[in-house]
Amino acid sequence: LAKTTQPISMDSYEGQEVNITCSHNNIATNDYITWYQQFPSQGPRFIIQGYKTKVTNEVASLFIPADRKSSTLSLPRVSLSDTAVYYCLVDTGRRALTFGSGTRLQVQP
Amino acid sequence: EPEVTQTPSHQVTQMGQEVILRCVPISNHLYFYWYRQILGQKVEFLVSFYNNEISEKSEIFDDQFSVERPDGSNFTLKIRSTKLEDSAMYFCASQEGASLSDTQYFGPGTRLTVL
Numbered sequence: 001l002a003k004t005t006q007p008i009s010m011d012s013y014e015g016q017e018v019n020i021t022c023s024h025n026n027i028a029t030n031d032y033i034t035w036y037q038q039f040p041s042q043g044p045r046f047i048i049q050g051y052k053t054k055v056t057n058e059v060a061s062l063f064i065p066a067d068r069k070s071s072t073l074s075l076p077r078v079s080l081s082d083t084a085v086y087y088c089l090v091d092t093g094r095r096a097l098t099f100g101s102g103t104r105l106q107v108q109p
Numbered sequence: 110e111p112e113v114t115q116t117p118s119h120q121v122t123q124m125g126q127e128v129i130l131r132c133v134p135i136s137n138h139l140y141f142y143w144y145r146q147i148l149g150q151k152v153e154f155l156v157s158f159y160n161n162e163i164s165e166k167s168e169i170f171d172d173q174f175s176v177e178r179p180d181g182s183n184f185t186l187k188i189r190s191t192k193l194e195d196s197a198m199y200f201c202a203s204q205e206g207a208s209l210s211d212t213q214y215f216g217p218g219t220r221l222t223v224l
Contacts, residue, residue: 042217043216
């Protein structure tokens, strides 16, 4: 089971770019990397998923180096509403998702 | 944009009572899940469901729990005799297919409070 490690918390200010790095040294060949966002008392919300190199959507970018042992979620120009917990997950092929403790991002004005 | 819906948003029950939590997955999705999150703790997998049967379950999903897809749209989680420690947010999720790149989409959750 691929284990992920990410910072417990991060602080930022409105308008800044935030990069959250996740390490997953034991990632398997078929694993995808998925990031979710969760607000208090709400369900996890899918942000972005990738396998290698760079993926970008309207919300974020995901950078994955060639060895795939880490990934970085990039949130451009954060706002107060981006304050949430961000989870990095590596799919091991099992259907059950394993959530860690995530990274608690606090955006300040 | 299609989304997973859950009812009720909040359920309060007495210890020992049965509760049924309801979910409507995204319409073309084939895989369904229940997760729970005790306040301040991690999101934990309970059970996955495909083709009208359980495909995987965690050790949390004991005999007190059951799942059902009674019709073409609803997916339910029943807790037969609730305990205080069942108090948590319960999230339903659905997934279109079995590919590793297929994403699970979560509902807003049901807050279950057992008194």
